[in-house]
Amino acid sequence: DADVTQTPRNRITKTGKRIMLECSQTKGHDRMYWYRQDPGLGLRLIYYSFDVKDINKGEISDGYSVSRQAQAKFSLSLESAIPNQTALYFCATSDASTGGLRGEQFFGPGTRLTVL
């Protein structure tokens, strides 16, 4: 969805490096999420934020941190990358109405991260 953008789209890095993935949205949504996708495991929630001052851990937050710089921007950091963090990372947004009533979240195109 062009309304949710992620940078970079692909990244190869080495073990121990710090890396930041960025997400921006123009949908005006207050809620933002970071997921990782691994084959057979579906999408797992890393962190979520319901507004700029609200940051919450998801199922698999260890080794990750986030920053909500503005309503439209939510970044994910890997402080010291390790190979098992190799995955496809997605940012998503929702608002309080459609997100709760229909379970609808709007996903970005993803960032493919490889940690060597």
Add this chain to the structure above:
Amino acid sequence: QQQVKQSPQSLIVQKGGISIINCAYENTAFDYFPWYQQFPGKGPALLIAIRPDVSEKKEGRFTISFNKSAKQFSLHIMDSQPGDSATYFCAAPKAAGNKLTFGGGTRVLVKP
């Protein structure tokens, strides 16, 4: 916590056939149960969603069947087309908020 088990992991169906994907969840919730569709190189997108007090929801060739007592729900793709080839994820709402727990995904291939 909410766990969602999705099966099968992959599915091959002939054009015109029916694709059936099943999901089971653990905890009762009162928000919608959505299905997402993901094409290669793209993020998932909402396909169809059902309220837990409804047993069936149909949108075009896509139908969700919901069995609240068994804590199971399924997606049926009728008259499957090659353009339906994608990965499908079911999801169940967590106890509070807009948070979802996703199933492991089903890769569907529709052969012409």
